[in-house]
Amino acid sequence: MTARLAVTDPVLLAFADEVGADGPVAVEGARTRWEVGGPGHPDTRLVRAPAGIVDYVPDEMTVTVRCGTTVAELHQALSAEGQRTALPERAGTVGGALAVGENGLHVLGRGRVREAALQVRYVSDDGKVVTGGGPTVKNVTGFDLPRLLVGSLGTVGLLAEVILRTNPIPAVTRWVASDDADPFTVLDTILRPGSVLWDGNRTWIELEGHVPAVDAEQARLASMGTWIEVDGPPELESHRWVLPPGEIQTNVDGFGSRFVASVGVGTVWADVAQPSRAVAAGVTALNQRVKEQFDPRHRLNPGRDPGAR
Amino acid sequence: MAGLLSSVRKRLSSDALRTGRNGGQTDPVVAELRAALAPDRVRYDGAERTVLSHDASIYAGGVAGPVCFPLTTTEVQAIMVIAERHTRNVVPRGAGTGLAGGAIPLGAPIVVSVTRMNEIEQVDTANRFAWVGPGVVNLDLTRHLTPLGFHFAPDPSSQQVCTIGGNVANNSGGPHCLAYGVTNAHVLAVEVVLPNGDIVMLGGLEDEPAGYDLRGTFVGSEGTLGIATRVAVRLTPNPPAVTTLLLSFETIRDAANTVSDIIAAGMVPAALEVMDQRITVAVENYVHAGYPTDAGAVLLAEVDGLAESIEIDAHHIAALGHKNNALHIRVAADEAERAALWKGRKTAFGAIAQIAPDYYLHDTVVPRGALADVLDKIYEIADRHDLLVMNVFHAGDGNLHPLLVFDAREPGVVDRVHQAGAEIVRASLDAGGVLSGEHGIGVEKQAYMDEFFTAEDLAHQNRLRQAFDPGCRTNPGKVIPSGHSCADIQALRSVPRDVWA
Numbered sequence: 096m097t098a099r100l101a102v103t104d105p106v107l108l109a110f111a112d113e114v115g116a117d118g119p120v121a122v123e124g125a126r127t128r129w130e131v132g133g134p135g136h137p138d139t140r141l142v143r144a145p146a147g148i149v150d151y152v153p154d155e156m157t158v159t160v161r162c163g164t165t166v167a168e169l170h171q172a173l174s175a176e177g178q179r180t181a182l183p184e185r186a187g188t189v190g191g192a193l194a195v196g197e198n199g200l201h202v203l204g205r206g207r208v209r210e211a212a213l214q215v216r217y218v219s220d221d222g223k224v225v226t227g228g229g230p231t232v233k234n235v236t237g238f239d240l241p242r243l244l245v246g247s248l249g250t251v252g253l254l255a256e257v258i259l260r261t262n263p264i265p266a267v268t269r270w271v272a273s274d275d276a277d278p279f280t281v282l283d284t285i286l287r288p289g290s291v292l293w294d295g296n297r298t299w300i301e302l303e304g305h306v307p308a309v310d311a312e313q314a315r316l317a318s319m320g321t322w323i324e325v326d327g328p329p330e331l332e333s334h335r336w337v338l339p340p341g342e343i344q345t346n347v348d349g350f351g352s353r354f355v356a357s358v359g360v361g362t363v364w365a366d367v368a369q370p371s372r373a374v375a376a377g378v379t380a381l382n383q384r385v386k387e388q389f390d391p392r393h394r395l396n397p398g399r400d401p402g403a404r
Numbered sequence: 405m406a407g408l409l410s411s412v413r414k415r416l417s418s419d420a421l422r423t424g425r426n427g428g429q430t431d432p433v434v435a436e437l438r439a440a441l442a443p444d445r446v447r448y449d450g451a452e453r454t455v456l457s458h459d460a461s462i463y464a465g466g467v468a469g470p471v472c473f474p475l476t477t478t479e480v481q482a483i484m485v486i487a488e489r490h491t492r493n494v495v496p497r498g499a500g501t502g503l504a505g506g507a508i509p510l511g512a513p514i515v516v517s518v519t520r521m522n523e524i525e526q527v528d529t530a531n532r533f534a535w536v537g538p539g540v541v542n543l544d545l546t547r548h549l550t551p552l553g554f555h556f557a558p559d560p561s562s563q564q565v566c567t568i569g570g571n572v573a574n575n576s577g578g579p580h581c582l583a584y585g586v587t588n589a590h591v592l593a594v595e596v597v598l599p600n601g602d603i604v605m606l607g608g609l610e611d612e613p614a615g616y617d618l619r620g621t622f623v624g625s626e627g628t629l630g631i632a633t634r635v636a637v638r639l640t641p642n643p644p645a646v647t648t649l650l651l652s653f654e655t656i657r658d659a660a661n662t663v664s665d666i667i668a669a670g671m672v673p674a675a676l677e678v679m680d681q682r683i684t685v686a687v688e689n690y691v692h693a694g695y696p697t698d699a700g701a702v703l704l705a706e707v708d709g710l711a712e713s714i715e716i717d718a719h720h721i722a723a724l725g726h727k728n729n730a731l732h733i734r735v736a737a738d739e740a741e742r743a744a745l746w747k748g749r750k751t752a753f754g755a756i757a758q759i760a761p762d763y764y765l766h767d768t769v770v771p772r773g774a775l776a777d778v779l780d781k782i783y784e785i786a787d788r789h790d791l792l793v794m795n796v797f798h799a800g801d802g803n804l805h806p807l808l809v810f811d812a813r814e815p816g817v818v819d820r821v822h823q824a825g826a827e828i829v830r831a832s833l834d835a836g837g838v839l840s841g842e843h844g845i846g847v848e849k850q851a852y853m854d855e856f857f858t859a860e861d862l863a864h865q866n867r868l869r870q871a872f873d874p875g876c877r878t879n880p881g882k883v884i885p886s887g888h889s890c891a892d893i894q895a896l897r898s899v900p901r902d903v904w905a
Contacts (some may be wrong), residue, residue, distance in 0.1 A: 098858040099833050132817065154794060155771050177670050209617055210589055223714060225864045226857065229838040231769040233586065235575045235624050236839040237848070237883060238865040242588070242620030246612065252864075263670035279530075286710055305826040308713035339609035341531035359532075361610050367798040372614045378603040381871065382615045388867035402615035 097338025099351030100226040105279075106145045106161070107255050109218060111143050114253055116222035121396035122253050125165065128195045132248045134400035139397060144190045144306020146160040148172055156232065156261045157213065158375060162355040178261040180205040188256040196246025197335065200328055202360045204265075204289030204303050204394055211259050214239040217252030220390040230258050243385070249382050249396040251389035265289075271313060272299045272325050278358045279344075284319065285312055292328055294348060295359040298358075299328055331355055331364035337372070337404075374402050415656075420773055433490050434470045437735040438871040440482035445473040445520075453682070456497060456515050462821075463505040463765045463847060468495075473520050477595060477603060477633040480516065484631070485601040485858065487514050493877045494599070496631040498538065498570030501562040503765055504627045504846030506574065510881040516631055518569045524548055525634070533592055533609060538569025538632045542576075545637070554639040555583035560842070561750050565582040575624030577842035579675040579749065582800035583708075584640060588623040595634035597623060599873040609636060621868060626844050627879040629711065637769040644706035646674070648745060649716045651725040652699035656680050656795065659701040660775040662721075664729040666705070668774055669724065671717055676800030683752055683794040683807065690755035693748030696740065703799070707802050723851040753795045758810050759790070764808045764821050766828055770801045770837035779833045782806050785887055791817075791823040803841035804832065833890035850885045862888035 102108065110259075114120055135147060153176040153338055166186045174178055183199025186192035193215075196208050214228035227240025229335040244252055246307035268289065278293040285291075289301035300316065302309045316322050332353055338346060340361040347354075351367030363369075382402055386393075434814055437446040447453070448470050457465035461809035469492070474480045486493045501505050508571040509515050529552050536545060542563040546555045558571055559578035569622035570576070572594060577586045584590075593607035607619025654661045659678045666676065679687065680701050688695045695702055705721050707714040722733050748755075756763055771776045779795060786793035788810065794807040806828055810817045828851055829839065839849045839856055853862060866884055869876070 096855055098468055098854060101858050102860060112586060131770040169889060209620055223860050228862050231802055231838050233769050233803050233841040235840045235842055236843050237845060238868050239621050239624050246617050305713045305716045308710045311710060325730050337612045367825045371706045374614050376614060377602040377796060381604055381618060387615055388871045390683045404614055
């Protein structure tokens with residue numbers, strides 16, 4: 096009997112052939128986050144993942160998309176049906192966004208990139224198409240390989256196609272800003288904000304939902320400061336910090352002259368890079384064993400280290 | 405629940421337990437374990453080993469070796485080190501409420517019950533996390549958090565007894581995971597003792613810890629990658645307002661179509677649960693929650709959030725119910741009525757005891773649009789095997805729970821139950837579904853794994869397993885079928901024959 100997840104799509108099989116079974120190889124997306132994880136090995140052959148939306152079923156809130164598709168193109172197609180994904184708008188390709196695994200500034204409202212991939216299809220170190228996860232919105236069939244692939248920088252497999260969870264675009268999205276509000280109090284007051292950002296002085300809130308609910312939340316904010324409606328979030332600095340949400344305030348002095356922090360999440364975009372984060376020895380050893388299992392010949396994106404960020 | 409299934413289970417091989425009568429004096433592992441923990445927290449008597457050789461599944465128990473009740477991470481580490489030194493297998497265990505045989509000890513392993521590691525160590529409401537022991541009971545955690553304005557979102561039906569460690573192992577769900585997500589979305593970090601004795605912190609309080617997302621792969625690994633000793637869980641704020649609607653329909657197809665329409669309309673309610681008439685009648689006789697017994701199916705829909713928001717969604721859901729021929733739509737008038745409705749839903753599996761002594765609860769997921777057709781097939785399959793099936797399920801995410809109800813004393817019935825179950829699983833796969841939504845693979849669904857995944861896919865799952873547990877000594881014989889698994893066959897060579905069905 097043929098397994099239900101057996102891959103027959105000639106586009107994916109051709110991509111596997113292109114990746115092949117020998118020699119250093121990596122996928123090139125839009126290079127928006129190309130420097131993450133350190134410089135890649137210069138001799139690495141670069142390939143491009145196939146592109147295109149394969150299957151979109153709005154009623155199931157899932158979309159099957161090839162990883163070379165841009166996030167912008169995907170979100171444009173989804174928005175026609177009133178939907179979106181957790182992938183950050185700033186990302187280049189879908190595969191790049193997943194391989195890097197960085198959340199956007201809308202985590203509170205749109206969810207985490209690591210929770211977006213329901214099924215992954217990737218080309219293995221020996222040039223075969225492998226599937227992990229499954230097509231439904233809920234699934235515990237076997238080990239959660241999508242979690243391993245997201246954020247792995249293409250070092251355990253090269254992402255070819257994914258099934259993503261979509262979520263509905265709310266009836267209204269409204270950004271408000273205040274120069275005299277405490278963002279941490281705001282976070283405790285607003286039930287489900289799309290985003291709470293803070294640059295040390297100004298607080299931005301993304302309110303989302305039905306119009307009466309957003310109006311009510313905006314009215315509640317009035318007791319915590321003076322607010323103006325703004326077009327959207329502020330410009331983000333290029334260096335990205337990842338902190339426990341409770342450690343934003345204690346690290347403010349290290350962010351440089353400008354920063355924007357995602358309150359309640361702990362992501363900070365600053366004009367100074369975050370000092371390298373310590374990884375415990377036992378965890379590093381476990382990471383290395385995972386790498387050895389999935390890519391014993393170290394041919395997948397050599398030089399890049401998901402632990403070095 | 406476990407008691408209902410007792411008649412299905414074969415008796416344990418008494419030879420395997422008899423070795424315990426001398427208190428384990430002849431087994432050097434027992435003496436070492438007692439020295440490392442405490443004599444009274446390493447049990448080797450027949451009673452303890454019998455109880456912990458089962459879980460709540462239909463499967464007959466395995467054979468437990470020494471049963472340990474550690475209190476600390478260090479004690480778990482000591483157990484792992486002793487196990488490695490003696491090349492013994494280890495099976496971690498919470499409350500044993502699993503339905504897929506995941507906690508059944510195979511090959512007389514050292515059983516590690518984490519139930520006494522049940523301290524809620526730290527609750528940080530400002531940063532919305534809590535550190536808890538793996539033995540903390542799911543509902544105890546939520547009860548602890550309720551006065552603080554928070555809860556732990558995963559709410560499996562077994563939440564009164566199941567543990568957080570078990571939830572982590574199985575990536576547990578529950579009715580309210582439709583909007584809030586399953587356990588993986590609510591675990592920030594897990595302290596794990598690896599099979600080699602290393603203590604590692606997977607994940608962290610920051611959103612994107614450096615390195616591979618090993619926390620994400622550990623959750624749902626059914627105890628095969630190591631033993632969770634501390635868990636940092638995410639705290640979810642209690643919604644300020646909740647509305648629960650009860651919609652009744654002439655047919656289950658109308659109920660399923662209403663669910664599809666609600667999702668298609670861009671709503672993500674907190675819960676969408678469907679019960680067919682058979683289970684509704686059983687529930688109503690059991691708890692008198694006010695469910696209509698004359699409807700073909702009922703849909704329990706819950707929306708939560710801001711009052712201004714849920715009013716709009718509740719009206720929309722009612723309108724979609726009317727469009728799909730709802731017979732009656734009722735909004736729970738108060739918290740007491742809402743609690744009664746949920747009590748009915750969550751005790752559904754207990755309610756069937758009135759009908760027959762045994763049941764086999766299945767767990768598959770299908771695309772939401774396929775719900776009605778797959779349900780038709782499930783009734784047809786049960787009829788053909790002369791079995792009674794009841795359906796109560798998490799409709800919002802397409803997670804079916806067909807319940808085959810029977811009396812195991814009837815000759816041949818258990819075989820028919822297994823045959824019908826296999827056909828139900830395949831009908832779900834045929835519809836584009838998956839093997840399990842929240843119960844896991846355990847031993848129950850292993851035989852279907854290579855109908856779903858290719859050999860290459862399974863080999864890659866095994867690569868992950870090998871990275872954590874190269875000797876395949878932690879909960880061996882589970883999840884990955886043996887033909888694709890590392891050293892499982894060798895690891896289980898000591899399993900007495902015919903001890904589990």
